[in-house]
Amino acid sequence: MSRRQFYVTVLITSCIFIFSQCFRKAPEKVNTDVRGEQFAGAATCISCHKQIYDAYVATGHYNTSAPASEKSIKGPFTGDNIFSYSNGTRVVMEARDSGLFQAAYTDSTLQEVHRFDITMGSGRKAQSFLYWQADRYFQLPLSYFVPAHSWANSPGFPPSYPKFDRMIPSTCFGCHSSAVGIKEVHMEGRRLSESFEKNQLVYGIDCERCHGPAADHVAFHREHPQEKTAMHMTRVKMLKNQQRLDMCALCHSGLGTPQKPAFDYKPGDALSDYFFPDFTRPTRAADLDVHGKQYQLFTASRCFVKSDEMNCSSCHNPHNNERDQLATFSRRCMACHQPAGPAFCKLKSLSASVLEKNCIDCHMPVLPSGSITLLTDGQTRATPDSMRTHLITVYPEEVKKILARFK
Template identity: 20%
Template sequence: MIRSCIFPAVLSALAVLATGLSLSGAPPAPHYVGSQACVGCHADAAKAWEKSHHALAWTKANQTTVLGDFDGARFAQDGVWTQFNIEDGQHVIATEGPEGKERAYPVKGVAGIEPLQQYLLETAPGRLQAFDIAWDTEKKHWYHLYPGQDLKPGDGLHWTGPYKTWNARCADCHATGYEKNYDPKARRYTSTQAEIGVGCEACHGPGAAHLAWAEAPSRQPVGPGLTDKGFTIGFDPDSAETEIQQCAACHSRREPLGDASPVPGTPFHDAYNLALLREGLYHADGAILDEVFVYGSFLQSKMYEKGVRCSDCHEPHSAELKLEGNAICTQCHSPAGNPRFPSLRKAEYSDPAHHFHEPGAPGAQCRSCHMIERVYMGIDGRRDHSFRVPRPDLSVKIGTPNACTDCHADKGAEWAAAKVAQWFPDGRSGTPHYGETLHAGRTNTSPETRDKLLALARDTSEPAIVRATALDLLRRMVDASVLDETVPLLRDDSPLLRAAALRLFQAAPAERRLQAAAGLLDDPVRSVRLEAAKLLIGQPLGALSAAQRQAAQAVLADYQRTLFARADYPETQMQIAGVAMTLRNFGAAQGALKEALRMDPQLADAWLTLSRIQAALGQRDEALKTLERASRNVPDNGDIFHLLGALYAQQQAHQKAIEALERSLALAGSSPERLEMLALENLFAGNRGKAREYAGRLRDSYPGHQPSAPIRRLLKPN
């Protein structure tokens, strides 16, 4: 198998593969006992929980749990028919499988309860896939989660592809005590869980020691890191952070660092890398765009800064809001205020003098203005938890959304900005906002933008996730002065800042990379130590002290474990390829890239990188075959056709080169390189008129470009 040679090759070069090292690197977890063991003593909490979205996040398929129409219902999407039946008392879905042929799949599990249900199908022993024709539990009909995409078997986003694998992408947040157990050599899952669904122990921790304590409360619980009642986590009434991080483990867009659900009480940044406010996930001002869940938004809010916690608004066992309508907000935002938050301005907010809408109208609801809603999975509305003040003036400047035009779509952002300025003449309209700087960082790399991003990264009055995002954007414009300005942030209080600062040093000279990494090898937060490990790959460690070398070996070993833990992710295979290339182990790099492409044939970067390695190693025929396959799998990527055209040109297959380069020009637009290559290939193919046409376009569009001698001759007057 490809995988069996990739990891030893890459990781022996890292010199960190330790005999007997466990995947988690942690001592065995305390024993889980199941939610039913809790019911006897905690009846009220259990009653609230048992019908909640947590309890029903994952259930077995039976006549009670399956809500969809399996009475011979049929559904067509992109020419593919799917039928839902009950056969011998079992729910069965007949549809197009991974080979493009119709197969009947027994339903192995149910995900969710409302407003939709998804069904889990087993495509290989142990591998569950989330089927993307779902049941709308409110309108009572089948619908496709991704209409219009026309996904075929073999596409990474097809329901049988790696991005829909329940074991890898979903199960850890829908189960209690989940272990993925992926074997990269056999490409097989033997996943286990203490309990399907989010049970009591998913939040409170394994319960065996607590049961022992309950039988003899005077006896001290035995086990490392346990509370006085035998739990792995203690919810401190005076500190919100433990609770928030425990909820964030699932309610966030993040990358796991292990292959199992972390034991409750594990700090968030020891178990995950949090997604920053990146393009495609968030708008430039931090408003939700893709399905990012809650944590990244909440970290931007004043409520988080002041110590508000999830359970202030959400009843943790039923997962319902504690109060209805505006009452959930006016428990603090009112003339009476809340003594827990003394800095909160006491005022009447649920009044037309504040919201300027008719009482009872949708616009009079706090959430309408301060928690914009976006719909995911076709019908599932999720609200932004950054609790932002509407800023239609930002919409005018940088194109971000605003709550006003969500409802008044026919009016436009300019109208909304004028209204808000009229209602709140002393409000925030026109005041600087970090979204403007992040927008600039996304759209240009000017010195002015660089300086603004640095200033934002250093501004301790702004949320840490915003400051870290500013550093992330600076990676496109790193120079010695940026690194100098970043050094103090390597010691920032926030692990998000320290990790982001380390990533900037990936572009630094070797000595500065080593210096930056060495200072954080003993950081108290695992995600930061792992970023330091990445800076050490391929680096000679002789300049480090003996203690630092020992720490370096430990963090490199831990980084190895994170790669193993995510070996079923195409994006992880890309990371492995990057490690291998850094170590100049090009055989291992090719193996990892091929494995990534086996999982997801639409990974354009993997095709391009693989072909470049092959060409650099003199394997030009292999490189050409790779790009020809790439052009069939990713027919809309201009870079692939550009490189394909260049390889055809090297083989003097001029007509093929012209066709590929013209396709690249149509897909990716004009560039000096494309126009010059097209002029040359047409010249070599005898198409002198066409060659002169492309040479003219090159001269007119890029007057500063210095063309080659044949192009200069073409451009001379006859």
């Protein structure tokens, strides 16, 4: 046998071997996660992290995207289910036997109708809805604005007619889901256009979005139930403070120009690996929008600047829904601002026992967003969505309002 024949034979034999291994392994494959076999899927975490899992399913993160249904959609399909545009077109939310729809009528002629396929937003403040057509996702013209209990024109949409053709890019899923299957990316004119694989969507922000792929971790601990130290898993508490901040900043610092998909994130990665640097942002923190900019606002606060190791976990437990528990959050402030110490609140007109119940409304007030505003039916001006600012400081105007309530 010549040398050449020898190599060819070796090559063929190894190909056959590898090929046969693939087929041998195939039936054993239990993992059906669309992200690939390095991912285990959140459901597999239950068996060993039940307490965390059970709490986590009540969070905004877990519920931030879902298949559209009467359960996931907070808005009504009877009663207040009509929105009128200035050109006379009315969009009606209709529950039909075949599903839930937004249907546009002029007089009584149906112009356009699309199905609610996906709900975006857990319904804390607002929800937007997507429909699926020809391998693309589009946003429906009407969103639901929770504080106003009203359907509203989607943020940034024209008030004159119902716009049905806003294409949704993968970046939207990058912050509101755990995976989306991209079929093709191409240029349409100067615009990037993406088409998607149907049903390849992992809803909600799951454990592995923050903790990274965990299949090896699961496999190891299943085989070694006696092992009590986490293996094949990054220990968040051992990361540098900036790495811990970047874990949240990935989605809570606004959308920059992406360098690579947010879905690739693993704990320890730097935010700057995902977005090109942004030189356009306002230099004054007070000029930043309260929506989606928690990272910039918090890191501009004196609490952060003057502390060594402060990050989002100083106040937030990422596995629990602690919404509106202002006394709990205030206790976390007092870990550093102890009532008996020199760093406590300087306001003299209220007693410490009153201050202790709620540091938040005075120092992190709910402020209107400039970028997210929603036009509700019958109004001529859009109402801003309001959010807690993360610029922790003294707000004299807000304090006046609060003190007035005490009098």
